[in-house]
Amino acid sequence: MRLTRQLFAALALLCAIQVQAGDFGSAGYKVLNPPQPVSSGNKVEVIEFFFYECSHCDDLQGPLAAWEKQKPKDVELQMVPVIFRETLEPMARTYYALEAMGEIKRLHHSFFDAMHRKGVDLRDEAKITDFVAKNGVDRAKFSAAYNSFSIASKLNRSNQLVNSYRVMGTPTIAVDGKYIITGLHPEDTVRVLDEVIKIARKERSKH
Numbered sequence: 001m002r003l004t005r006q007l008f009a010a011l012a013l014l015c016a017i018q019v020q021a022g023d024f025g026s027a028g029y030k031v032l033n034p035p036q037p038v039s040s041g042n043k044v045e046v047i048e049f050f051f052y053e054c055s056h057c058d059d060l061q062g063p064l065a066a067w068e069k070q071k072p073k074d075v076e077l078q079m080v081p082v083i084f085r086e087t088l089e090p091m092a093r094t095y096y097a098l099e100a101m102g103e104i105k106r107l108h109h110s111f112f113d114a115m116h117r118k119g120v121d122l123r124d125e126a127k128i129t130d131f132v133a134k135n136g137v138d139r140a141k142f143s144a145a146y147n148s149f150s151i152a153s154k155l156n157r158s159n160q161l162v163n164s165y166r167v168m169g170t171p172t173i174a175v176d177g178k179y180i181i182t183g184l185h186p187e188d189t190v191r192v193l194d195e196v197i198k199i200a201r202k203e204r205s206k207h
Contacts, residue, residue, distance in 0.1 A: 097145035
């Protein structure tokens with residue numbers, strides 16, 4: 001039990017780390033140089049880098065979920081689970097497996113609730129499989145997705161994005177491959193996100 005508390009304390013410290021490179025200034029965001037390519041087509045791309053054990057990511061989920069319900073139609077939200085250390089891989093793999101099964105929308109917030117308010121241990125495949133099965137997910141189909149090559153490819157892509165965007169702490173939000181928001185209170189994060197989307201939209205209109 002002591003080891004468990006120490007592990008979660010270390011994870012909480014990790015997700016509290018703020019991005020040090022660059023100056024965010026009073027605007028609450030920084031410009032990433034060089035900018036990164038986006039995959040959202042004609043829509044403004046918004047990426048949230050997160051991991052489930054992160055208490056600050058948990059704090060942001062409510063405000064961000066409310067924002068998502070009312071977000072502009074020309075904005076696409078993507079979620080990228082980060083793997084700062086080996087112990088984070090099982091839940092990152094779980095995210096992509098459930099996404100492939102069409103179940104992540106239903107269970108995404110349940111994972112935060114289970115970890116941060118109910119003290120559920122979800123640090124390995126067996127425990128995770130038991131949890132999702134209790135929540136209506138087919139056990140065999142989940143295991144097949146969890147261990148599939150396509151999910152491994154998505155994990156590699158996640159690591160590439162974390163490196164490309166120089167993500168050092170979570171939650172970090174990237175807008176249209178160019179703007180980085182991190183280290184703000186949840187309400188301020190959403191407010192700055194709306195402001196940066198307007199900037200990104202204007203830049204797109206010029207091109």
